[in-house]
Amino acid sequence: MNQEELKQHIKEILKDHKVGTLATVKNNKPHSRFMTFWNDENLTLFTPTSNETYKAEEIEENPFVHIIIGYEGNGPGDAFLEIQGQAQIRSDEQIRDWIWNDEMERWFSSKDDEELIVLEIFPETIRLMNDSKETPEQLDM
Template structure:
C-alpha cells in the first residue's frame, strides 16, 4: 500500500467514525475516555470543558493518543492509532463549526465560556487491521 492509498484510507476512517478514545497523561499514567471527533485534514477536534480533568492533564502534558475507527464487527476491522499533541482552542469560529444541539447537555450554548475545543495535531498515524500489509504508518 503506497502513501496515497494509506492517506485515503485514513481520511475514509476519519470521515466515517466520530466516536473514539482519547488518552491523556495523568500523573505519568494513561487516562482514557470516549470522545466525539471531527477533523479537518489530519487535524482532529473534539469539544470539551475547560473545567475537566482532561483540560488540566493537557495543560500539564499535551501528549495524547487516539483510537478511532473500529466497527466492532470482529477481526479485520480497520482502525487508527494516532499519537499527537493537543491544545485547548477557544476560537469562536471553531466552536461554531463543531457545535451540535446535543452538546446542550453539558454547555449553555456555543457561547458558554467553559466550552473549548481540543485541537489535536498528529505526530504519527498508524493504520491498523487493514489486510496483510498493515500496520502501516502515514507519512506526515
C-alpha cells in the same frame, strides 16, 4: 499501499467514525475516555469538552495524546487508526462556531458557554491497524 492511498483510506475511516478513545497522561500513566471527533483536510482532529475536566488539566501539563478510532467491534479484520499527536486547547469564536451543534446543549448552554473548549489535535503519526496482512501501515506526517 503508497502514502497518498493510505491518507485517503485514513480519511474514509475518519469520515465514517466519529467516536473514539482519547488518552492523556495523568501522573505518568495513561487516562482514556470516549470522545467525539471531527477532522479537517489536514487530518487535524477536533473534540469539544469542558474546561472543567481532567483532560483539560492533563493537556495543559502534558500535550501528548493518543487516539484510537474506527473499530466497529466485529472482531478480527476491523480496521482502525492509532493516532499519536499533541493537543492544544482552543476557545476562540471561530472554532466554537465551526464545531457547535444542537446536541451539545446537553452539556453547554450555548456555543458561547464559558466552559466550552475545543481540543485541537495535531497528529504526529497515524497508523492503520488490522486492515490487511500489510498492516500496520504508518502515514508520514
